[in-house]
Amino acid sequence: MIELCKVTAAYQEQSILENCSLQVSSGEHIALMGASGVGKTTFLKLIAGILPPISGTVHVSAERISYLFQEPRLLPWLTAAENVNLVLSDSEKTIDEAHHWLEVVGLAGAMGKYPDALSGGMRQRVSLARALAYGGDLFLMDEPMAALDDTLISQLLSLLHQYTQGKTMIFVTHSLEQAKIISDKIYLIKNKTLELL
Amino acid sequence: MNRRWLKQVLAMLFWLGLWWGMAVAVQRPILLPSPAAVFLRLTDFIGQPDFWVIVSSSIWHIMLGILCAVILGSILAVLTAxxxxxxxxxxxxLTTVKSTPVASFILLVLVWIGRDSVPSIISGLMVLPVVWSNISTGIRNVDAQLIEMAALYRLRPYVMLRRLYFPSxxxxxxxxxxxxxxxxxxAGxxxxxxTVPANTIGKMIYESKLYLETTDLFAWTLVVVCxxxxxxxxxxxxxxxxxxxxGRKVAASDD
Structure with missing residues (x-):
């Protein structure tokens, strides 16, 4: 599914990763850890194709990528339901499906609300609903639980586990506990290389 | 809202009062007519059949220029972005056009093209850089993170335009x-x-100046402002x- 071969990457002219290689099989869940600023987001951007490597090759065979960003990245002029529906068909045909995904993340009462009227945690859940609704075969999750409380984190981790069965996932986190729950393997970015924990 | 409206009315009454006070102090309508005289003249104008012909002619010429400039400025902004x-x-x-005196353009267009098209061309020419520059800034300020999100979720170009670019x-x-x-x-x-084209507000203002009809000048100016x-x-x-x-009215979303 994902194959990185001797990849070197930089972000804003600063070298982040050097000669990194990694293979992730289809359906595998891996967690990526590391201190702030070591290049975890850059790594996800490489896989998503947003950032080209300086050298080496990145091969990703996913048809669709569901990306959960550090920030919710919702359109402020659309309601929660419309934001989710945006990645479906953006028409009335799929609005029920958008409602379903908002119910799944526990936001049945917030469908008609605009992002400004939602808390940080609720916005992040709308973003999660959008990623689930898109139905990617590869899930790239960039610290999606950072703004959430412990109870919600455990609920959402179990949801993620349920809805990403059989799909490939790279889950960036600072929490070893979350990494253990969600992933089959844990990698650490340290000294610009990947280490398997 | 009502309080704001009341404040605006009071501000307007203040300036009308000041105008009236100055007119009374000057005592020479040829220099400064009173508000009452100007409003009376305006009602005289409105009663004349020619008034509506003159007003519609100026509206047509000037709005045509503005409309063309808004369309062209928007297209240019998209292209330059x-x-x-x-x-x-x-x-x-466009920066040169913005800072060139309007009188220079009026005289040039008058020499090159002829007087009937001057008001449309001039109003359009003055509006074009403003529209282009504002819309260009708007396009440049579309949130890059939202563009990245839209690209990753492979939103169709039409959806991106409708949902991301237009509202931004x-x-x-x-x-x-x-x-x-x-x-x-x-400018128009x-x-x-x-250029005094026939049946236009500008021609009436010119004639008011020519015959020292200051009350008419004020009345026609008021027509333009209105x-x-x-x-x-x-x-x-x-x-x-x-x-x-x-959906820009985000604040109304809660509750």
Whole structure:
């Protein structure tokens, strides 16, 4: 599914990763850890194709990528339901499906609300609903639980586990506990290389 | 809202009072007519059949220029945002147009093209750089993170335009429109005054100046101000409603 071969990457002219290689099989869940600023987001951007490597090759065979960003990245002029529906068909045909995904993340009462009227945690859940609704075969999750409380984190981790069965996932986190729950393997970015924990 | 409206009325009454006080102090209508005399003259004008012909002719010429400039300015803004080379080429030209005195353009267009088209061309020429610059800024300020999200989720170009670009650029467009109507009318009337095409407000202002009819001059100026404000309010209200339909009225979302 994902194959990185001797990849070197930089972000804003600063070298982040050097000669990194990694293979992730289809359906595998891996967690990526590391201190702030070591290049975890850059790594996800490489896989998503947003950032080209300086050298080496990145091969990703996913048809669709569901990306959960550090920030919710919702359109402020659309309601929660419309934001989710945006990645479906953006028409009335799929609005029920958008409602379903908002119910799944526990936001049945917030469908008609605009992002400004939602808390940080609720916005992040709308973003999660959008990623689930898109139905990617590869899930790239960039610290999606950072703004959430412990109870919600455990609920959402179990949801993620349920809805990403059989799909490939790279889950960036600072929490070893979350990494253990969600992933089959844990990698650490340290000294610009990947280490398997 | 009512309180704000009341404050605006009070401010207007203050200035009318000041105008009236000065007119009484000066005692020479040829220099400064009283507000009552100007309003009476205005009612005289409105009663004459020619008035509506003159007003419609000026509205047609000036609004045609503004409309063309808004369309062309929007297209140019999209193109220059897309092609940096075009932006590099057009920026100095449009900046020059923006800072060149309107009288120079009026005289040049009068020599090159002929007087009937001058008001349309001049109002359009003055509005074009404003629309282009505002919309260009709007396009440049579309949130890069949202663009990245839209690209990753492979939103269709039509959806990206409708859901991301239009709502992001709309406030800049509305602001451009608001400024443009005022600028367009000022430039258009100046062009009419200098070129005196038949049946136009500018010609009436020119004749008022020629015959020292200061009351007429004030009355026609008032007509221009009222038309400009009226058109601006109507267009902004119509487009503002469109903006709300795009969901820009975020604050109203809660509860």
């Amino acid at each position: 897309q092609f940096p080379l075009l932006d590099l080429m057009l920026s100095p030209l 650029v709309m406030p800049y467009f509305l602001s451009a429109l608001k400024i443009s109507i005022g600028i367009g009318w000022k 009337i100046a062009a009419e005054v200098l 038309i400009s404000l009226f058109i601006e309010k109507i267009i902004i209200a119509a487009l503002g409603r469109l903006d709300i339909q795009h």
